[in-house]
Amino acid sequence: MKNIAPDFLLIGSGVAGLRAAISASRYGRVLILNKGGLNESSSQKAQGGVAAVLNAEEGEIDSHYQDTIDAGRGLCHDEAVRVLVEEGPNRILELIEWGATFDKIGSQFATVLEGAHRKGRILRAQGDATGAEIVKTLVEKARKIPNLIFSPNHFAIDLIVEDGICQGAWVLDQAKNTMDPILARGVVLATGGAGQVFSRTTNPTVVTGDGIAMAIRAGAMVSDMEFVQFHPTSLFLSNAPAFLLSEAMRGEGGLLRNSDGKLFMAAYHPDSELAPRDIVTRAIWHQMRQGQSVFLDLTHMESAYVRERFPTIDKTCREYGVDIACDKIPVAPAAHYMMGGIKTDLFGRTSLNRLWAAGEVATTGVHGANRLASNALLEGLVFGARVGDDLKNVAPLPQTPPIPLFNQRGxxxxxxxxxxxxxxxxxxxxxxxxxxxxxxxxxxxxxxxxxxxxxxxxxxxxxxxxxxxxxxxxxxxxxxxxxxxxxxxxxxxxxxxxxxxxxxxxxxxxx
Ligand SMILES: Cc1cc2nc3c(=O)[nH]c(=O)nc-3n(C[C@H](O)[C@H](O)[C@H](O)COP(=O)(O)OP(=O)(O)OC[C@H]3O[C@@H](n4cnc5c(N)ncnc54)[C@H](O)[C@@H]3O)c2cc1C
CATH class of the missing domain: 1.20.58.100 (Fumarate reductase/succinate dehydrogenase flavoprotein-like, C-terminal domain)
Structure with missing residues (x-):
């Protein structure tokens, strides 16, 4: 990898990094790294769906805008939300053109309602494998691009910054255990969130906040770090990880009961099970503090439908002895999503010259104090594409920069x-x-x-x-x-x- 001289270094191969890389490859040679394989990312695990208004009736885009603003409790960046909801549909249509298949009922896309959405506008793939379908489509598209090179199992350690300009990154080749500087005229952080900073999280083990930490060390601005979304329903068993039980399960009619069998959500919010995430999370937490266990109950629904609708969740829960159609599923909240991160403008530019950020690592302002369900994949696609396009105008580095010795630290x-x-x-x-x-x-x-x-x-x-x-x-x-x-x-x-x-x-x- 030492010998690859990319124009652009993309750190992270989830939905944001892949989408940015595809656009960036039009303007130069792209190297895209990840620290696990291509299947290790939050993007790959995303279940419930991606929110986007296709075949829009009048006012539908405005309604997606308003729901996002309301969920964000007035702290969203209006313009960023506009960009998200208006450019989102084209990003989805483009994915379909590239081969993605979203579930349909008859000739229409199947949509589901999730918490704090006024309308069912969430598209899904293979029931509950939306992220995997999007990643697969982007990887297949990226692999056809000759000047886009994948480098799996390469861990970005720190950014190389000279005279206030980001010029590349120090990278650990995990197979050889060597560290090399990779220089590039544009660097994009797309390293995802930081769920692993909490002991209970739905996030895969690769999500350790590396990009945010690298940006902080390099002096780039971060914001909104206090806003961490805790998902209300993850599997709660002593022998199981905090496996996510998608909000779509409540969207389809799943109910929350306590150990007395009582439905309790109406006491906390008029929208009951479909109240905003933070409210459902705190309601469950409150019940648990009172000594109750909490269960997600789909047993009143037709069991064949439940299994067919949520095949990935069904399979995983069975591995832990839970039948999602017949058992009440024990649940508890878990850390799920970072609203905060590296502060960017509408093109993913950070406060550090020649450093961009996209996806969960970034704070574009679309989520404010709370993310609307299924807006994260959309954000990765929309702002990933914007970042890739913005790299068009980046001039080559003025001269071969001096490479600081990494081991000068110790x-x-x-x-x-x-x-x-x-x-x-x-x-x-x-x-x-x-x-x-x-x-x-x-x-x-x-x-x-x-x-x-x-x-x-x-x-x-x-x-x-x-x-x-x-x-x-x-x-x-x-x-x-x-x-x-x-x-x-x-x-x-x-x-x-x-x-x-x-x-x-x-x-x-x-x-
Ligand atoms: C279980 C689960 C379900 C979800 N369901 C949904 C959903 O239904 N709808 C929705 O909109 N959102 C959902 N989300 C949120 C959404 O999936 C994520 O916010 C989004 O996919 C993040 O994409 P990303 O590209 O920013 O980062 P990720 O997909 O997390 O990718 C991060 C990449 O960075 C790489 N990386 C990290 N650190 C380094 C390093 N130091 N060096 C090199 N590479 C590095 C990783 O290897 C990985 O390739 C879900 C999240 C989880 C965890």
């Missing part, structure tokens, strides 16, 4: 693996308990104190001369991710402490 391999595992657990538990669904001034203060005790990891010498030995291979990535988790945790707490009132996903019990 020398030797860092601490034993156990130290990082222990520190990650401490960070995640702290964030879940003290910076989670319900926060308070006291819990945030406690969390900051705890995270400060972990901050030594940021000054620790990085593995400057990694070897090919098994343990060191693991420790390089583990150490780097731990460092990133600590930085992102501190940024979330700092932002949460600064916002003194409850709004959207940021809820203070003492405000």
């Amino acid at each position: 020398g030797i391999c860092p601490s034993p693996l156990e130290t990082y595992y222990a520190m990650q657990k401490c960070v995640k538990d702290t964030m879940w308990h003290d910076v989670g669904i319900i926060r308070s001034a006291k819990s945030l203060e406690r969390a900051m104190k705890q995270i400060k005790e972990c901050e030594w990891v940021m000054n620790e010498p990085l593995p400057a001369a990694p070897t090919n030995k098994g343990e060191e291979k693991i420790s390089s990535r583990l150490a780097l991710e731990t460092r990133n988790l600590v930085i992102v945790a501190a940024a979330i707490i700092t932002a949460a402490r600064a916002r003194k009132e409850s709004i959207g996903a940021h809820f203070l019990e003492d405000s």
